[in-house]
Amino acid sequence: MTGDLAAGVDPERLWERHQHLARHGATEGGGVNRQALSAAEVGAWREVIGWAKDSGLAPFTDPAGNLFLRLGGVDDEGAPVLTGSHLDSQPSGGRFDGVFGVLAGLEAAHAIRSAGLELARPLEIVAWMNEEGSRFVPGMMGSAAFTGAAPLESFLQVSDADGVTVRDGLAALHAAFSELPLRPLGRPVAAYIEAHIEQGPILEREGCTIGVVTGIQGKRTFRVTVRGEEAHAGTSNPSERKDALLTAARMIGALDAGIQAGDDSIKFTVGRLDITPNAPSVVAGTAVFSIDLRHVDSDVLAALGDRIPAICAAHSGRCSVDVVELTNSRSLAFPETMTRLVRGYAGALGIPAMDILSSAGHDARFLHAVCPTGMIFIPCKDGISHNPRESVKKEDLAAGARVLVEVLAALATR
Ligand code: HGY
Ligand code: MN
Ligand code: MN
Numbered sequence: 001m002t003g004d005l006a007a008g009v010d011p012e013r014l015w016e017r018h019q020h021l022a023r024h025g026a027t028e029g030g031g032v033n034r035q036a037l038s039a040a041e042v043g044a045w046r047e048v049i050g051w052a053k054d055s056g057l058a059p060f061t062d063p064a065g066n067l068f069l070r071l072g073g074v075d076d077e078g079a080p081v082l083t084g085s086h087l088d089s090q091p092s093g094g095r096f097d098g099v100f101g102v103l104a105g106l107e108a109a110h111a112i113r114s115a116g117l118e119l120a121r122p123l124e125i126v127a128w129m130n131e132e133g134s135r136f137v138p139g140m141m142g143s144a145a146f147t148g149a150a151p152l153e154s155f156l157q158v159s160d161a162d163g164v165t166v167r168d169g170l171a172a173l174h175a176a177f178s179e180l181p182l183r184p185l186g187r188p189v190a191a192y193i194e195a196h197i198e199q200g201p202i203l204e205r206e207g208c209t210i211g212v213v214t215g216i217q218g219k220r221t222f223r224v225t226v227r228g229e230e231a232h233a234g235t236s237n238p239s240e241r242k243d244a245l246l247t248a249a250r251m252i253g254a255l256d257a258g259i260q261a262g263d264d265s266i267k268f269t270v271g272r273l274d275i276t277p278n279a280p281s282v283v284a285g286t287a288v289f290s291i292d293l294r295h296v297d298s299d300v301l302a303a304l305g306d307r308i309p310a311i312c313a314a315h316s317g318r319c320s321v322d323v324v325e326l327t328n329s330r331s332l333a334f335p336e337t338m339t340r341l342v343r344g345y346a347g348a349l350g351i352p353a354m355d356i357l358s359s360a361g362h363d364a365r366f367l368h369a370v371c372p373t374g375m376i377f378i379p380c381k382d383g384i385s386h387n388p389r390e391s392v393k394k395e396d397l398a399a400g401a402r403v404l405v406e407v408l409a410a411l412a413t414r
Contacts, residue, residue: 004184005409006349008111008404012217014401015394017103021047021087022095031388032095035160036088036130036141037065042176044087047128048102049100049177055110057125060181064145064152065129065170068183071109073119073412079188080122081412082371083108083404086131086142086197093132094195094390096380100397102127104195108405119412121190128172128363135160136169137290138221138326141361146185147370191411192367193338195376195404197392199360199384209399210346210353211377216334216365217267217357218298221326222291224251224312228319230277230285245275245284247319253326254315259293259304266304267294267359295359298330329365338374343404351399360385376403 024043025034032042045067049059052069060068067087070080085101105125111121128146133139136158147153156167174182198204228242250256252270260268269292276286291308295301309323339355346353356377367373378400381391 001104003349005111005115005117005405008114009107009398009405011394011398011402012111013106014103014397017051017106018095018397021099021103023074024212025089025090027304027388028204029388030095031390032089032093032321033091033133034087034089035091036094036132037166037173038135038339041088042173045127045177047289048087048106051106052109052125055106056113057106057109060183061174061177062146062183063170064185064186065147065173066141066142068408069106069109069125071112071119071123073121073123073359075121078121079190081408082124082126082189082192082367083194083408084126085194086129087127088130088132090132090134090386092387094385094387096392097199097385098131099195100197100378100400101195103334104401104404105190107401108408111405112409117409117413119409120414121412123138123408126338130166131363135390136166137223138364139191140361140363141166143366147366148186149366149369152185189367189371191372192364192373193342193376193404193407194362194364194367195378195400196362197324197380197385198356198377198379199383199385199392201381202356203354203377204381204383206354208352208354209378209396211356212339212343213334213355213358213375213377214339214355215357216362217294217296217359218329218331219292219294219361220301220328221293222305222308223324223326224248224289225270225322225324226251226287226316226319227321228283228287233281233283236283238397241283243283243317244287244319247315247317247321248273248282248287248289250317251312251321255291258311259307265295266300267292269293275359294359296331301330329361332365332368334364334368334374335372338372341407341410342374342376342403345410346404349406350401351403361401374407376400376407
C-alpha cells in the first residue's frame with residue numbers, strides 16, 4: 001500500500017547523517033569543501049559505506065572511482081535500478097548538494113529492507129566521481145565514464161592546480177578502499193532516479209515540496225587562454241605592453257555585453273581566472289579563464305556559444321588567444337514514464353508537487369542516454385547553493401526520500 005514504505009523513512013536519521021557528513025571538508029560558516037578524490041571525500045566514503053553495511057548493502061567501486069552500495073534482488077543478475085548523486089562539493093559548497101541524493105537512497109534502501117520487501121531486481125545507490133568539476137575539469141567524469149559518454153582514459157591526465165592527476169587520485173582512492181570489489185564500467189541499468197535539492201528559488205516560492213524534474217537545460221563550457229608577455233610594471237610602456245590580464249578583462253567585458261546582454265535567461269558565468277605570474281609589479285604574461293554558458297533553448301545556446309571565439313579574437317589586441325570548448329550538452333527532457341511515477345507518488349503521499357526544469361547540471365544527464373531517467377527535487381532556502389549558506393528543511397529531506405522510496409520500489413519490483 002502506498003505510504004507503507006514511505007513510513008520507513010526516518011527524518012531524524014536522515015538529518016543527522018547530513019550533519020555528520022558535513023564534518024568531512026567542513027569550512028567556516030557551516031559549509032563544506034570536499035573536493036573530488038580528496039582525503040575529505042575518502043572520509044565521507046567511509047561513513048557512507050559503514051551506514052550502508054549496517055543496512056545490509058554491499059559496497060563496491062569501479063575503475064572511474066564511483067561508489068556503489070547494492071541491495072540484491074530475486075533476479076540478482078538483472079540490470080539494477082540505480083539511485084544516487086555525488087559526495088564531492090564546490091570549494092564553497094553547502095552540506096546538501098549531492099549528499100541528499102546519496103543519503104536519500106540509503107534511507108530508501110533501509111526502508112525497503114525494514115519492510116521486508118523483496119525486489120525483483122537489484123537496487124544500487126551510487127556516489128558519482130567528480131560531479132562538480134572544480135578540482136578536475138570538466139565535471140561529471142564518473143557518470144560520463146560509467147555510461148560511455150566519454151572514455152575514462154580521456155580524464156586520467158587531467159590535473160589539479162598542484163599537478164595531481166585524476167590517475168593519481170583514482171590510484172589513491174582504490175588503495176584506500178582496496179577491499180572493495182571492482183566492477184566494470186558500462187554495466188546495463190534498468191532505470192535511474194536522482195534526488196537533489198533544486199538549487200534555485202522556484203519550489204520554495206511556489207510552496208511546493210517536490211519538484212517533478214522534467215529535464216535539464218543545455219550547457220556549454222570553454223577554456224580561454226590569453227598569451228601576452230611579462231614586463232616590468234615600472235619601466236614598460238603601457239602602449240607597448242602585451243598585457244594578458246587587461247586583455248582578458250576586455251574580452252570578459254565584451255562577452256558579458258555581447259552574450260549575456262542583460263538577459264537573465266542566458267546564464268553566462270566566468271568563475272575562474274588564473275593569472276601568471278600573478279605578481280603586483282609584473283605585467284601578466286598569461287591569463288586563463290573559464291566560461292560556463294547555459295540556456296533552456298538548445299538552438300539559442302548553439303548560436304550564443306558559437307559567437308565566443310570571434311568576440312575573444314576581436315578583443316585580443318597585441319596578445320594571442322586560444323578558445324577551447326570543453327563540454328557541449330543540449331537541453332534534455334526526461335521520459336514521461338519517469339515524471340509520471342514521481343508525480344504520481346508525490347500525489348499519492350499527499351505532498352505538494354510541481355513540474356520543474358533543472359537549471360543546474362546533474363549526472364542524470366548522462367544516465368538519460370542509457371536508461372529511463374528521472375529526478376526528484378526538494379526546495380532549498382532562498383534557492384541558495386554552491387554557498388556555505390545552503391539550507392534545507394528536515395521535513396523536506398524526509399518528503400523527498402519518501403517519494404524516492406516509493407518510486408524505487410515501483411521500478412525495482414517490475
Ligand atoms: O554546475 C552545476 O550545475 C552542478 O551544480 N555542478
Ligand atoms: Mn549537485
Ligand atoms: Mn553542485
